[in-house]
Amino acid sequence: MNLPSALTSTPGAARPVRHFEMPASVGGRLRVLRFTIARRLVQFGVLLLFAGTLHWGWQALGAPLLAGNLSAAKFAGVLPLADPFAVLQMLVAGQWLVAEVLIGAALTLVAYTLLGGRVFCAWVCPMNVVTDAAFWLRNRFGIGASEDLLRVPARARYVLLAVALVVSAASGVAAFEWLSPVAMLHRELLYGVGLGLTGALGIFLLDAFAVRHGWCGHLCPLGAFWATLGRVGQVKVAFDDASCTRCGDCVKVCPEPRVLHFGQAAARAMIAAGECTACGRCVAICPERSLSFALRVRVRRPPAAAHAEPTSGGNR
């Protein structure tokens, strides 16, 4: 794969470059995998809360604990939650909706936007397990070393996001919700398996063999929606330019390699792009510990670097 040109051209990489090595000890491995383990716990935990409420009648405050699914839900009978992208499509489609779902969508929107929009993608979305598995398979068997079978621009997802809204407006129904493989996977895991899992299988094959990070990194309009909002997110990966040797290991594990632009990261002392899913892979493997999770308000811009690098423009 291509490494960003900034990788080689940036000054300050005079120190010897150490690369990441997976520790031999179990404790060391667990430490490296800590964010991945935490993400799986959250992903399956959310699924378990929904499934427990649906199938085993789990309750809180005398009401169903977490009824519904990721499209719309009700927590403890009082707190409505809803997928803001689905609601947006319905509104664009000209459907009037009752207040509950609008409140739920607003709450969800504010919560995820504050966290950093695509936190949903890496920590909650069930499809992430599928695409991470495909990524693992790719690396394990060296499929990733060869060229992608298809060339899909990473911004295709924003086009799909726009097309989803246009088709919603034209047809009068929520266009992406009608064929969303994400919603189908989650729904059918909870309510019974139909052909919805074929979508997940298709995405697995796409990601494993055709396009590296094909679905989450190139196509998913829901991810594009959250990425658009993620720019103002508060949980960010902070970047310490002084200790970074530009070894590029973070770029190799990152599902959105474009966000790791060292020039921009040095100037802003963090990974600012909305596409960052806060999966923590880079944080866990950085041999110099130059990357860490931090709240945006706690990230301090280096005074010297503030004007050293322009923040505009991509790295390709």
Add this chain to the structure above:
Amino acid sequence: MDRRQFIVAAAQGSAAAACGGLLWYALVEQQARAAVPLRPPGARAERDFAASCIKCGLCVQACPYDTLKLVKTAEPGVAGTPAFTPRDVPCYMCENIPCARVCPTGALDPQFPDIAKARMGLAVIDPESCLSWQGLRCEVCYRVCPLRGKAISVVNHPRQISKHALFVPVVHSDACTGCGICEKKCPTEVAAIRVVDPKLVQGRIGAHYRLGGKPEAAAPEALPSTAPSKPAPAPTPRTPPPAGALDYLNRGATP
């Protein structure tokens, strides 16, 4: 990138997006017009229902009888929306309509007032397999109907040759909610009474027909009626047919 390359790239991108968008639109439209399964009580008209349902399954969880199921991908109907199959589990017409109460979007009216006003479908009878129509005193559908006497009644029907009459069930569309309990309980191998989308079976007379022996007050442009409650509008003066104009029909008929 010079201007020419930019224009070409823009055209390629737009064409790809438009191509995908049109395919997408065709798929969505096709699904929107596909066969309609039976919906929970208080549902909006099908097209709006399918468009405003967020597919969360809260109604499915609220149903105490496990009547409602989310339509699975590639089953008839929009995937993820709630529906029921009466022969498996009918709607038992809960008085408080819990499924509609929990709907977050209003695809099912959360304030739906009265379960008897629900129109989930319409029961229709196949006389060829209905036991009552074969001369047996079955009438199970009549007995199990929650609106017995209003939605289904049993009427006496003369039978050819035999001196014994038939007693056959008749469904009244003005009261049938489409709950499907009749279909569930029908004793024939395949139910002889079934709940279907009313649009598939109901006709419409049309306002231009004047039915003899029926009060015509309901018709908007009704002819002058003799009902005393309503002041008769001035009769439209009609030019009387010229004498003898239509008499040729009766020529030679009178003794």
